[in-house]
Amino acid sequence: MYLGFDISTQSVKAIVVNENLEKLHEATVNFDTDLTEFRTCNGVNRDERNPKIVTAPPLMWIKALDIVLEKLRLDGVIFEQILGISGAAQQHGSVYWKRNARHTLQNLDPRNFLHEEFAFAFSISHSPIWMDSSTIKFCTKLEEKIGGPEKLSKLTGSRAYERFTGSQISKIYHTRRETYNITERISLVSSFACSIFLGDYASIDYSDGSGMNLLDLREKFWSVECIDGITEPGSDLITKLGQPVPTETIQGNISPYFVERFGFNPECKILSFTGDNPSSFAGMCLGSDDIAVSLGTSDTVFLSLKKLPEEGFPEGHILTNPIASSEEYMGLLCFKNGSFTRERIKKAIAEDSWTLFNELLDSTPRGNFGNIGFYYDLQEILPKVNGYNSFCFFNISNF
DSSP states (O other), X not given: OEEEEEEOSSEEEEEEEOTTOOEEEEEEEEHHHHOGGGOOBTTBEEOSSOTTOXXXXXXXXXXXXXXXXXXXXXXXXXXXGOOEEEEEEOSSOEEEEETTHHHHHHTOOTTSOHHHHTTTOBSOSSEEOTTOOOOHHHHHHHHHHHTSHHHHHHHHSSOOOTTSHHHHHHHHHHHOHHHHHTEEEEXXXXXXXXXXXXXXXXXXXXXXXXXXXXXXXXXXXXXXXXXXXXXXXXXXXXXXXXXXXXXXXXXXXXXXXXXXXXXXXXXXXXXXXXXXXXXXXXXXXXXXTOEEEEESSSEEEEXXXXXXXXXXXXXXXXXXXXXXTTTOEEEEEEESOSHHHHHHHHHHHSTTOHHHHHHHXXXXXXXXXXXXXXXXSSOOSSSOOOEEEEEEGGGGGGO
16 A cells, blocks of 8 residues: 655645555545644735735644544554555745754654654744745845846746745845754755655655756756855755755655554655645646646646757746656646635635535626636736736726
């Protein structure tokens, strides 16, 4: 059997499958309803003084892992039969391990819950996540250092985006230097979760790492130009990030903590965790002529690419292909206003019922008499707009 995790914006999910990929067990922990002590709304915390600052606490993710494993055990999962573990996680978010946290990872006490063991392991208690858009000046600085957005996109696969990990690290480096200095390791949410099960710092994988504005897509290593662009020479950031690895990498055997507390086989393999978008790409098994659309907290469109374009590009992203991460690539467009916006409208006009929502759609003539609306609750990524815009096709000048 194999165990997979999804650390998404709103929940942690786990699924157990057999060698035929048939689902045997599953469990979910919702952050808002199951972990109310963290006071999240839709899985995140917003700064009341600056709504562009959006974070989530790593201890919440860890406590959710505690609970979801207990749910699986109560559902009858025999952990000793699990041969391998991997997972997906929301992209771009970053976790900051305090100095000596590696010692904590390597010496977990199986008598305690995970969240108790990691209570003092992080230099930053609230991790910036993909919904954060507070780093525009650090994006500008990075693009100027590299020579413009198209040169940066050619090098790393994307122009500078506020939510990307590089600009988030830059913000912490320049505004919270003491915190940065006591940080021993910086993980993505995916490599953070992998580290928990590995009992050591897990390497960032190529595919998720290519959503940071830091990884040279051709060399498959951190770009010194980009590192210096978000920090300064001598910042030691490359050491804090560690060596990136192919997404297919087996990172090691499971931590003794899980062997003793849950009865896992000590030979259970921990595979690299990666980002949710690369994971969706891998799960769809896309061919060279296929395009996939994923509707979630954010909506994405992605496709397979055999090689990198010769020139940079002003919009969209290129990541390494998660199932051929050393050789091939994937193209991606991301739209921030996804399920949250749909759910808000459902609550406003359909009594919070998808059934009623669908009935309203079915009762509306095709074309809606020429009325069209665009709803951006959050600062959108593509196009870069926000607010609510509605117009009639027959009176388009009022848009």
